[in-house]
Amino acid sequence: MALSxxxxxxxxxxxxxSSTACSKYSSLSSLQFPRQLRHQLRIGQKNSxxxxxxxxxxxxxxxxxxxxxxxxxxxxxxxxVLVDFYATWCGPCQFMVPILNExxxxxxxxxxxxxxxxxxxxxxxxxxKIEALPTxxxxxxxxxxxxxxGALTADQLIQxxxxxxxxxx
Numbered sequence: 001m002a003l004s005x006x007x008x009x010x011x012x013x014x015x016x017x018s019s020t021a022c023s024k025y026s027s028l029s030s031l032q033f034p035r036q037l038r039h040q041l042r043i044g045q046k047n048s049x050x051x052x053x054x055x056x057x058x059x060x061x062x063x064x065x066x067x068x069x070x071x072x073x074x075x076x077x078x079x080x081v082l083v084d085f086y087a088t089w090c091g092p093c094q095f096m097v098p099i100l101n102e103x104x105x106x107x108x109x110x111x112x113x114x115x116x117x118x119x120x121x122x123x124x125x126x127x128x129k130i131e132a133l134p135t136x137x138x139x140x141x142x143x144x145x146x147x148x149x150g151a152l153t154a155d156q157l158i159q160x161x162x163x164x165x166x167x168x169x
């Protein structure tokens with residue numbers, strides 16, 4: 001199930017203006033969250049009355065590594081690579097940060113987790129036709145092996161990776 005919010009009701013992130021023209025591409029914004037977490041999320045001002053609890057999303061933090069190219073990273077990996085295509089302004093992407101940390105720790109011997117900021121590397125996003133965020137692609141032997149979109153819980157993400165790679169924990 002997706003939560004669709006008319007763009008006119010959502011202020012542009014990072015903007016203090018009252019302009020509602022956040023996107024020239026769409027009049028609707030769709031956010032998908034796991035069912036168990038929907039009661040913890042709300043859009044609006046911090047001080048406005050609401051029956052919902054506010055979930056403060058952490059900033060994207062990643063271990064930065066340098067490679068001459070994305071293809072180089074994939075070629076040099078000795079295990080499958082889970083790539084999270086994200087953007088810093090994307091709420092569901094921010095929601096996935098602690099989940100990806102947990103998944104990375106749980107499956108550290110089985111899969112390498114990499115995050116790619118689609119705003120900084122649009123050519124990579126274009127190459128893999130990233131149209132929704134977050135998008136996850138599992139690469140095996142340097143080639144795309146599985147692809148899925150949207151926020152998931154840690155358990156759901158682990159199950160998806162293991163089912164895709166037929167890896168037992």
